[in-house]
Structure formats: structure tokens, C-alpha cells
Amino acid sequence: MATGTEPHPNSGGVRSATRAAIDAPHLRTDRWWLAPATTAAGLLAFIVYSTWRAFSNAHYYAAPYVSPFYSPCLAENCRTMHAGPNADLFGSWWALSPAIIILIFPLGFRLTCYYYRKAYYRSFWASPPACAVAEPHRTYTGESRFPLILQNIHRYFFYAAIVVAGILTYDTVLSFRDEHYRWGHMGLGTLVFLVNITLIWAYTVSCHSCRHIVGGKLKHFSRHPVRYRMWQFVGRLNARHMLLAWSSLVSVALADFYVYLVASGVFDDPRFF
Template structure:
């Protein structure tokens, strides 16, 4: 037996008296999503406020969590774009400009909205599973309005990805003898940048930039070609989202271990 919430225009939402009609492990997906997001948020918070072991001077490895490094306390060579002329207080991360941008870009991402709406907010948790909320307000509440700014956060995140790419490329020209060189850290940073570009370019907003607001694809063959290629990436946006989160933590952890002297970077060339 089902009932309808008449508070919503147009028929309302179907409500079920049982907690769930499902017989499978419907809770496993939301649980894993919550654990995955929580792991990233906790790890990221610890690392950005640690403000140490973010830079390997010998090979110019800079963790993406600290890029661009802008504080006066940053190592001079780590601040590839210069340092502000004052020291940051202890509670302000060195990369205080990029971190909010990247966080807002991820939080407002269409895939991540679905992920945490279903797993944390439970709206809805899964098909045929009763919701804990009596009504549905969508994204009309004040705290939800920034979700509509995702397209603008994309532009800023695109710039940050370019900066991460620059950090990765510069490190290749700081081998053991000061010339071109390749170490495990270079490969780790390269993999991270590839996945970050995969996530950024597969974004729905990126597709809109190239193919949105067009009355006819026939009149814009180049934009149509780009839009169709990005659409292929967009089909794997979820995978790029999770893999890029994993690569961010892996890259940061590797650089932190090398910077702290816990491990030594294995050199492949020079």
C-alpha cells in the first residue's frame, strides 16, 4: 500500500509505509559512497592543515593539495607563481585560494550531488526505500542555491587543473643532476593530472561550454565534434570522479612520504 504527499503540486510524492520493499543489499552502495567521501574529506583536512611535507626540493614535487602555494611560509621554489607578502595564520591553508574552488566544484558536481543526496541526505536513498523527509524542496533553500553556480566553479577549477599540469611538467626538468629526469614521483603526478583532466573535461558543464545554446549542430561542425568527444568522456564521469579522488590522495601521500624522508624517490632516468 502506498500513499501520496499532497503538499507537492502535480500529485506529490509516492510514500510507502514500509522501510523498504527491497530484498537485495540496497544499503551497500550508499554506505560505500559515504565512507569514500568521508575518507577523502578527513584525509584532505588533515593534510591541508598539517602545512608540512608538501614539497620535495630535490625533484620539485609539489602536492596538488598545496598548489598553488601562496603563503609567505611556502618554500620559495614551491611558490611557482609567487608568494603573498605576509604570513598566513595557522588556521589558513597555504593553498587557500584553490581549495575552496576545488571543493565547490566537487560538491556542486552533478554526479557528486547524486552521490551524497542518496547516501548522506537520503533523498532518495534508493528506489522503493522510504525517505526520512516529509517533503521535497529541491535546490530552492538558501544553502542549496550555490549548486546553481557549478558552471562558474568549472571555469575556476579548469585553471587549477592547468596549474597542476604545470607543476607536473616542471618536475621533469629537475632530475638528480639538475637536468631532465624521471622518477616514480613524476609518474605518480602524471597519472594524477591525467585523471584530473578526465574528471574536468567529462564534466557536464564542460559539454555545455562546447555544445550548449546551439540551435543547430550542422552549422558548428567543430563544436559538434568536440561536444561528441566530451560526451564519450561524460559517460565515465563517475569513474573519473572516484579515480581522481584516489589519485589526489595517492599523489599527496607519496610526496609527503618522500618529503618527510620516510621513503626515497626511485629514479628511472637521471
């Protein structure tokens, strides 16, 4: 006689002897699938766009703007494309798009970000797809095995993200020039870069690793008033980490797209003064 505790015929994942033998995969009747589907669509759109721009190796500089996907230019082939800033650390042997050298750091930071991990685990891997919705996987190992154990290097990508944000800040300062590199000018692209770098810094600083670096391992906040205020500030930003993650993702794509439009001759950058 059935007792209601027998294993489900298709036992796997959360379906085990300790769970109620309910035939329905879940009891939610709302549109629970909308959030993970929207997240997947947004992330997929950025992946497609950034991949296209990274491998296009063209239209990434329009004086005085350089695309955030390509800055700083670290290869000789970047020097042949424009006369802008060029560190040329990789020399002439690097034949691929110079953006590939740069994007690995901000993308690594975002891929290992605590929020983004939750976002793409749910949207692409359905692990789990939503609250109170069983995931389809039979086993769950978390981030204890390869390759997900590499998520632990997030704190190191944070340090690289700080450097990248500093470089983009420098590019934003250079945007206060005209096409002849004369200072004291401002265009629509300058505003685009200002909005982008503000969101980039806000997202980077709101990172959980930053919050731990600022206020972690302190037993008495009263003995460290400066770090305590910094921890409070980062904590307020951290509460909006998801919003800042999406806003900065959109802004960096828009900044690159703006440079692409100007560099490809679609329109000239409007100058305010």
C-alpha cells in the same frame, strides 16, 4: 471502512493520501544500503585525509614535486617551507596553511558537481537513500532554497577548475627534473603526477557544464562541425563521469600522499633516468 487510500498514521515524505497505505518502508529485499554506505565511507575517508593534510602545513614539497593540495603556493609562509615555485600573492599576513587558499576551488567544483551531489545527497542525507526507498524527510524543496541553491554556481567553479588543472599540468612538467632542478630526468613521482593530471583533466572535461559550453545553444550541429566533434568527445567522457570522479579523487589524494612520504623521509624518490 478502510478503502486503502487513507493517510498513513505516520504521514510524511512520500506517505500521503495519494499513496498506498503500506506499513513496510519499502519492498526491496536486496542490499540496497550497500551502495550509499560505500559512497559515504569513501567520501568520508577523503574528507578526513584532505582535512588533515590541508591543516598539517608540512611535508608538501620534495624537489621537484609539490603536492597538488598546496600548488600554487600563494602565501609567504609557503616560501619559508621550500625553495620551489611561489607566487606569493597573499604576502605574510596569511598565517594559516597555504593549502586552504587552493583547496576551496577544486573542492567547490566537486561539491557542486552533478554526480557528487547525487552521491552525497543519497549517502549522507538519504535524499533518497536508493531507488524505490522512501527518504525520511517530511518535505522536499530540492535545490530551490539556501544553502543548496548555491549549487547553481557549479559552472563558475568549472572555470576555476580549468585554471587549477592548468597549474597542476605545469607542476607535472616540472616533475621531469631531478632534485637539483636539472631537466631530462624522470622518477616514480613523475608517473604518479602524470596519471593524476590525466585523470584530473578527464574528470574536469567530462563535466556537464563543459558539455553545455562546448555544444550548448547550437541549433544546427552541421554548421559547427568542430564544436560538434568536441561535443561528441566530451559526451563520451561524460558517460564515464562517475568513474572519472572517483578515479581523480583517489589519484589526487595518492599524489599528495606520495609527496608526503618523500618529503617526510619515508623513502627516496626512485629515479629512472
